[in-house]
Amino acid sequence: MLLITFGLSACKKQWDNHNEITDQQLNKTLMQQIQENANLSTFAGYLTKLGYDKVLSSSRTYTVWAPSNQALQSVDPAVVADTVKLRMFVANHIANQTFLTTAPQPSLRVRTLNGKNVTFTATTVDDVAITQANQYVNNGVLHIISQPLTPRLNIYDYIKSLTNVGGLQRDYLQRQDSTYVDTSRATVSSIDPATGKPILVPNTGVITRNRYFTRVANLSAEDSTYTYFVLTDAAYNAERNKVSRFFTTVTNSTDTTMNILAAYNVLKDVAVRGIVKQADLPATLTSVNGVNIPINKSAIVQTYNASNGIVYVMSSLDFKLEDKITPIVIEGERPSFYARTDRNSNIFIRSRQDPNNGQKFNDIMIRGADLPASFFAAYKLSNLYTCRYRVIWRALNDIAFSSGASDFQQRLTFGQLSASTTSNGTITPTPTVTYPYTGVGYLRYSELELTGATLGSGAPTPGTLNVVNGMLNITKYASVNMYAQGSTIAYSSANADRNAMTLDYVKLIPILQ
Amino acid sequence: MMKRFSYTTINKILLLVGLFSVLSCKKILDVPPQSAVDITQNYRDVYDANAAVIGIYGKLLTIADRYIVLNELRADLASPTANADRYLQELSNHNVSADNPWADARPFYNIILNCNDAMKNFDIMVQQSKMTRDEYRQRYADVAAIRAWLYLQLGIHFGQVPYVTDPLETTDALKDESKYPRLPFNDLLDKLIASLKDQYLDAYPTSSSITGATNTSLNTTVDGYPTSFFFINKRCILGDLYLWRGRYTDAAAMYRYVTETGYRNEGGAGNTSFWQYKPNYNNFNIVYSKAGDERTLIDDNNNVAGWRAIFGSSSLSQTDVNSEWIWYLPFDKNFKPVNPFIDLFSNQSGRYLITASKLALNNWNNQTQRNGFPYDARGRLSVRTINGQPVIAKQLYYYLDGTSLLPVNVLQRQGRWLLYRGATLNLRFAEAACRDSYVDVAYALTNVGVSRVFDGAWPNPVVAATSTAPGNVPTDKTNIQQTKKPAPYDLDGRNGDVPYYRAPWHRQIGSRSRANLVDLPSTLVTGIDITGMENAIIDEAGLETAYEGNRWGDLLRVALRRNDPSYIANKISDKLNADGNSGAASAAKSKLSSVNGLYLPLKF
Structure with a gap:
């Protein structure tokens, strides 16, 4: 027994040694490491002042990019004096988890404790050089840097801060801010005994939402990056004037709707995903909505590196009109309604393949026994630009008529949304613009441009559409009905399928000049 | 002092007594256990024999996942998903490492040893008159057929395997190659054919009114499942063995016999006569x-009426379903083993390990x-798109809600393992006919039916009669719509009204026409293009029976028959290329360019 005790006590030293820390660096915390370095005393003072000394002594791991005393001399005294600003500033130098300079391949976006992201590469952080890298301790890693990491504005904050340039675009974006009350986040003061509904404390649960951010690009989100173009007021007006006539909604009075629509049409294409630095800017970029942005580098007025991207203020951004006012394609197989609701047995949604190029497509075919004459499929077209259109269809007739007839006839008509009337279950459209009946050639896979439109007799005034030079002309930015209509021949066994209608798509090509 | 002595003595005496009593206990302890059946009590009567047969099929369920994974993932229609582990990736890429658990023959051999044990004991039982000669023949043949099916799977995946008919205790003995030499595939096939061809080949007879405990028949209903579907169709497996061995006429005779089961049983009296297995x-x-x-x-x-019911039908009483299903085993929600297919295929409460290859989707889209x-x-x-992912759905229909495709109950994993069905049979028959140079019969079986190909007008389109001119197909069908070939290719598809005929094959249209596809080019027949027709049959098998566990066998059979491993190598490299895995594609292509490269490494 004694022997065993002696034996065990002799072992004690070796037992302790087996997991003893041999690297003395691992006995220190980040805070101790910072405090030991006399050149970081200013930063250490800020940390202590704000209570970050306890954070950096804790057992969670952090990465700290510590600016030297010399670097911190350039910091605005106003920031140092204001605790809120100082906290924002200091927190910009600390991130959760350990990031060694070997981690970026080639760069990493790292979220700091203030919620902003910094770009970390093997030698820099947010373009500031790292002078001493990878000083690891037991709760993280310390990098010493030569300049402070001043927190940057995000794109939206930067735009809001613009004072002498880009005012119109700034105002447009700010007008898209709206607020609503989220009852789940509001404070409930009491419950209304009459209705059982909660009564909320005023001004609680108010959420701000920006329509532009949901439709185009969220410029205030820190985690997605954009290259964003701000137009000077002159450039903004020039671009808006280019497209505004396509959004005319009234005649002979101030058209505020037009201005809103035209502004959106311009500004929906000034955001690009990712950061493109000035040196790397190509001649054209593609916007988040897929439109080409022509870029003239000499038109850059100023540049700002934001926390979530890069902003260029441009004195000109010369969009091509055909990229902004684009053709409208209506798929035949997706009608809004039909002439009658009881003819499902005649309606066929099909899948077809073009033998010329192997492309597959879906279309609609309306045919068969007891199909009423002049049966149509109608399509509600929204947001038609105010202009004339070339009208093109692709319609595949693959009915092999045995004898006599060679093909069938169909037509397109356009009418006001409100102009349809119903009698005995059949909707009778009153078309304002009527294209003539046209033969649908057997197995014709190519497009066909329609011509010779005429104005219907019952056209209301002032209408939203009429005919100019035999073409569809939309006089107001509006919605209209399009009717794809079969022939007036009534079904009989001898005339089977002579009143068929088929449609792959209709293309409305705006005339731009 | 006295006291102390006495204690020691007593202790010694007690010890001695204890020793002796242990020795004498030996006999006493050797009592038969009351809650377990001793090995000598296993085979006492026909009920025990039935239990042995059912037990073997129960064990077969445990290799369902292995059967599907090996036959589909190694072939060209299935691919591993991002969730799949290294071992599944290896199967697909054909770079199987030695520790791959899927490349293990032992699960097959374990069941084979069970079969051997049962067959040995059936022999003893019939000698001791513990069951009748008929009962013996039915059960012995059934187990022999299962064993042949297992060996065929082993041959397909491992090439040369030991052929064991002794009831060994474990598979360890198989490690000794001098005792259990590995047979070349064709020799194995010869042994398997010999073990089966003179056996009782029909199904178990239906029991009369006796049910429950006194029923000695295996053809009954258990837990709501008609057991008739559980048992392997012996003529189908024998036909397959002939087909693999290149004995096409023998194979066709088997297939044709099975195909006319309905007509043989009903004699034209009911729909089943014309529907079953065609x-x-x-x-x-x-x-x-x-x-x-x-x-x-x-x-x-x-x-x-719809093709999906083959896989989704929940009701077993439908005579229509019975006309397609030949052999299936159920996975019940209340019993083990758990259905493995949900885990393999489903992305809803499954691990979603295997999905359709791009090549498979392209094959369907090119029709x-x-x-x-x-x-x-x-x-x-x-293959359904569920939650944006392509999901192999054949095995999942019975588990998912019919319209929403959500699991009805994620904990109720019912399903079925459909091993053999009418379309499988039909295409194998076509393959045999094709290789026997009856390309027109093969074309009719795959494609448009006997009554159309042999109507005298084909390949011209049928012109209907008008009031002034007759059609190009005579109304008197006496001498048309039949193959007029020597047996077993003498198929009769007559469908005439004056005089009235309704022959066994008159509603048969082939699985391509059933799928509403346009006809294969008639030049296959007019040019007697055996290779082209065979390619078309295997392609159609891929479209019709994908993910049912036939694909690797179908490809391998053709590659071996043509002595052309590139037939497989090209298909596998096409799959890997289409999936964007070009590195693995070229490696797999070179590995599969030799016959030896087609097999998995065999180890015990």
Whole structure:
């Protein structure tokens, strides 16, 4: 027994040694490491002042990019004096988890404790050089840097801060801010005994939402990056004037709707995903909505590196009109309604393949026994630009008529949304613009441009559409009905399928000049 | 002092007594256990024999996942998903490492040893008159057929395997190659054919009114399942063995016999005569309730008019389903083993390990239907898009809600393992006919049916009679619509009214026509293009029976027959390339360019 005790006590030293820390660096915390370095005393003072000394002594791991005393001399005294600003500033130098300079391949976006992201590469952080890298301790890693990491504005904050340039675009974006009350986040003061509904404390649960951010690009989100173009007021007006006539909604009075629509049409294409630095800017970029942005580098007025991207203020951004006012394609197989609701047995949604190029497509075919004459499929077209259109269809007739007839006839008509009337279950459209009946050639896979439109007799005034030079002309930015209509021949066994209608798509090509 | 002595003595005496008592206990302890059956009590009467047979089928369920994974993932229609582990990736890429658990023959051999044990004991039982000669023949043949099926799987995946008919205790003995030499595949096939061809080949006879405990028949109903589907069709497996061995006429005789089961039983009295085991125009078609309208595809678990009901049908009493299913084993929600297919295929409460390859989807999309739709709708029913992912759905229909495709109950994992069905049989028959140089018969079986190919007008389109001119197919069908070939290719598809004929094959249209696809080119027949027709049959097998565990065997059989491993190598490299895995594609292509490269490494 004694022997065993002696034996065990002799072992004690070796037992302790087996997991003893041999690297003395691992006995220190980040805070101790910072405090030991006399050149970081200013930063250490800020940390202590704000209570970050306890954070950096804790057992969670952090990465700290510590600016030297010399670097911190350039910091605005106003920031140092204001605790809120100082906290924002200091927190910009600390991130959760350990990031060694070997981690970026080639760069990493790292979220700091203030919620902003910094770009970390093997030698820099947010373009500031790292002078001493990878000083690891037991709760993280310390990098010493030569300049402070001043927190940057995000794109939206930067735009809001613009004072002498880009005012119109700034105002447009700010007008898209709206607020609503989220009852789940509001404070409930009491419950209304009459209705059982909660009564909320005023001004609680108010959420701000920006329509532009949901439709185009969220410029205030820190985690997605954009290259964003701000137009000077002159450039903004020039671009808006280019497209505004396509959004005319009234005649002979101030058209505020037009201005809103035209502004959106311009500004929906000034955001690009990712950061493109000035040196790397190509001649054209593609916007988040897929439109080409022509870029003239000499038109850059100023540049700002934001926390979530890069902003260029441009004195000109010369969009091509055909990229902004684009053709409208209506798929035949997706009608809004039909002439009658009881003819499902005649309606066929099909899948077809073009033998010329192997492309597959879906279309609609309306045919068969007891199909009423002049049966149509109608399509509600929204947001038609105010202009004339070339009208093109692709319609595949693959009915092999045995004898006599060679093909069938169909037509397109356009009418006001409100102009349809119903009698005995059949909707009778009153078309304002009527294209003539046209033969649908057997197995014709190519497009066909329609011509010779005429104005219907019952056209209301002032209408939203009429005919100019035999073409569809939309006089107001509006919605209209399009009717794809079969022939007036009534079904009989001898005339089977002579009143068929088929449609792959209709293309409305705006005339731009 | 005295006291102390006495204690020691007593202790010693006690010790001695204890020793002796242990020795004498030996006999006493050797009592038969009351809660377990001793090995000598295993085979006492026909009920024990039945239990042995059912037990073997129960064990067969445990290799269902292995069967599907090996036969599909190694072939060209299935691919591992991002969730799949290294071992599944290896199977697909054909770079199987030694520790791959899927490349293990022991699960097959374990069941084979069970079969051997049962067969040995059946021999003893019949000698000791513990069961009748007939009962013996039925059960012995059934187990022999299962064993042949297992060996065929081993041969397909491992090439040369030891052929053991002794009831060994464990598979360890198989490690000794001097005792259990590895037979070349063809020698193995010869042994398997010999073990089966003179056996009792019919199904178990239906029991009379006796049910329950006194029923000695295996053909009964257990837990709501008719057991007749559980048992392997011996003529199908024997036909397959002949087909693998290159004995095409023998194979065709087997297949033809099975195909006419319905007519033999009913003699033209009912629908089953014309429907059973023949893809026909009555059932399981790709059909649109409003012809030509894509939205109206019959896509329903229980509507037997639609093709999906083959896999989704929940009711076992449907005579229509019975005309397609030949052999299936159920996975019940209440019993083990748990259905492995949900884990393999489903992305809803499964691990979603295997999905369709791009090549498979392309194969379906390259077909054209008779109504002009530029794809094979079977692809859209075999592989569903669920939560944005392509999911192999054949094995999942019985588990998912019929319309929402959500699991009805994630904990109730019912399903079935469909091993052999009418379309499988039909295409194998076509393959045998094709290789026997009856390309026209093979074409009729695969494609448009006997009554059309042999109507005298084919390949010209049928012209209907008018009031002034007769059609190009005579109304007197006495001498047309039949193959007029020597047996077993003398198929009769006559469908005449004056005089009245309804022959066994008159509704048969082949699985391609059943799927609403346009006809194969008639030049296959007019040019007697055996290779082209064989390619078309295997392609059709891929479209019709994908993910049912036939694919690797189908490809391998053709590659071995042509002595052309590149047939497989090209298909596998096409799959890997289409999946964007070009590195693995070239490696797999070179590995599969030799016959030895087609097999998995065998180890015990």
